[in-house]
Amino acid sequence: EGVRVQDRTFMVPDGMALSVFHNKYARKRDDGSLETWEEAARRVVEGNFDFDAYDGLRDDPWLERTHDLARQGIVVFAGRHLQHGEKGQYDRIGDYFVNCTSSCVSFVHFWHLLKGCGASRTYDADLCRVNWDLMPHCRFVLEGPDPISGEGGHPDYESWIEDAREARHKYDSESERVRWFDVEDSAEGWAKMIAAIETAAFHEKHRDKLFVFDLSAVRAAGTPIQGQQGRPASGPVPLIRAMQRVCSIRGAGMKPWMQAMYVDHYLSACVAVGGIRRSARLAGKSWRERDVFDFVEIKRGGWLYTANNSVLVDQEFWEQAADPRTHAARVFQAMTAAAYHDRTGEPGFVNVDRLDWKTDGLDALRGADLLGETGRRLLDLHPRTIDMLDTILAAAKRKGIYGCSVNPCSESLMAAHGSYCTLSELCLANSGSDRDDLDAARASTQILLRVNTAKFLYEAEVRRTNRIGVGITGIFEYAWRRFGCNFFDLLDDEGEGRDFWAAIDAMRIATDDEARRYSTLLGTTMPHTIRVIKPSGTVSKVMGCTEGAHLPAYGYYLRWVQYPKGGVDHLRLVRDGYRAKDVSHQYEGHVVIGFPTRLTLAEEMGDRFVCMTDVSMEEQFRWLRLLEKHWIGTDGTGQQVSYTAKYDPKVVSYDEYAAMVRRWQPTVRVCSMMPQIDLTAYAYQPEERIDEQTWRTLMDAIRDRSALGSYDDSRMGCESGGCAYEPDR
16 A cells, blocks of 8 residues: 655653663664664664565565554564664574573573573473483583693682583593583573483483583673673573582482472573573463472472462363362462462462463474474484473373463463464554554564564474464553543443444454465464563563553652662762662662652543552453453454552452452453562662652752663563562572
């Protein structure tokens, strides 16, 4: 229909939005300045069209239309695309562009975390086939300084680490009982080390052998990682510590599924040290397992903090949960007691029978195909490792609906044997017209289908499912600006919210139609899934809008950010009129500075503005069901809505909480239920609610407002709560 270019160009708002954009996504120009949103959007679109999807792609009339929609901030991609997207990326593996992954073995789980992906894993007994008690004896060595001159050696060498020079004298590399491995300085090298140990344990023939891993080639701590926007490397020491903890599993007497949970935790904690991201993980287990109670209890007291734990349930579970004589009822009581009394909301519930899981083509998948040509090239897979994958894959095929789970934020369907969620989204807050919205839905569908033509570690699974997830964010701005509706209006999809939901329906249909048309054009499988609503933390912050499906916590609030006490920044900000609070009694040597913050939507809506604390549990689940109906859809091509429902444990008793869970959780696919934590025991709350007048008073006292965009990077994550990472330890 031709190209229609508008004059509307999105400008990232000053303050936190611009700070996040510059920190997370903007590339440096040759002169050292940072690119604008328009430049970043063009870069990502050009790169996306560089995927060699079909002949003549560069002449596709959608190229300029997609540029136009991205420039306006309607097509906004996902953070992974903004970070890695660039012209000439056609030869990059698709794993860089996926948000989350799943796996059935620890070495792949670890590799994806190192690549910056979230990761999930199902810890059912039949899927955890490696007995880590049977791992070989392991040593992890690093070259130390010359014993005579005291010079040289690895910059990170510490005296407690075994010296590689000494190890070469001590361990006979020619012996049949000793194997020596040089660990490469790459994510692949680290993962291959885990693969060697995991494979050896699986085959149960190397228990009495010694594996020596020399990490001297691993770059020093602080060295920039080019593939992660220059973020600092952790160096070999955290990895050595993690591997020593992994070796502590041997002889501990745990069941293999529990061993796997500890191994994955130790490795993911090592990734968090690297400064790339917190290690976002989901650990799942079926309610039908007799030892699911051990899974429910395993995190209590603050252990295994790198994963969110969820139990996989179905309609049979909910039907039996009310009968105290049943296994289901005992599981329900254990889960709700842990979630309520520990104030963690964990473990959560995933209704796997409500997920749109399809097994088409699964029978033809083999262990040799699971990681495919790309896996064999990158990870140098040993034939014995492929045997291990074959055994686990065969078990996964027998699991039916329990062969799937969700990603850490719960919006995407995950295969237990290994899969991805490839996501993008529309920012409806920047909507220009019905035509723009529908074209953006189509363009976003195309973007993801082009990504899926890349080479992947799980290439066979991508070709089997072609799974994508087009999301939406800025929903409440869209409802107000286009239809004059607030949250309560939207709860009536046949009354006040009718036109809003009709528009959402039209966009859903557009994604379906485009998925069918474009996958046919590319000669690929019709996508098994098409739509999601993800938490949309940092991207929504860049857009200056509400995040995903979540109501904002507050309209006006103080953001408290830590600074060194007495430091230059602390003194300058106080001098400029910002409020300070001494927290050195709990955070030694630190203060926090309060940055007054106002949501644009709160200003626009006035007394029609609705935040999370204004809404009941019943209304939250009504909202979720409407999103599932109108956006996710009921035709079998939807994924999930990432959502955290909040309750106040000061006014809701345990019995009332359990009743709420029993009543509402079975009505949706998945939902986190989290308490509104009483933070009075802490020195400060990251966000403190204030009223409009207090905000104005605080703003009037500030002489230099240039620092208003400051934020605490360690607390960004998915702040809406869908991806509830535990604090870094």
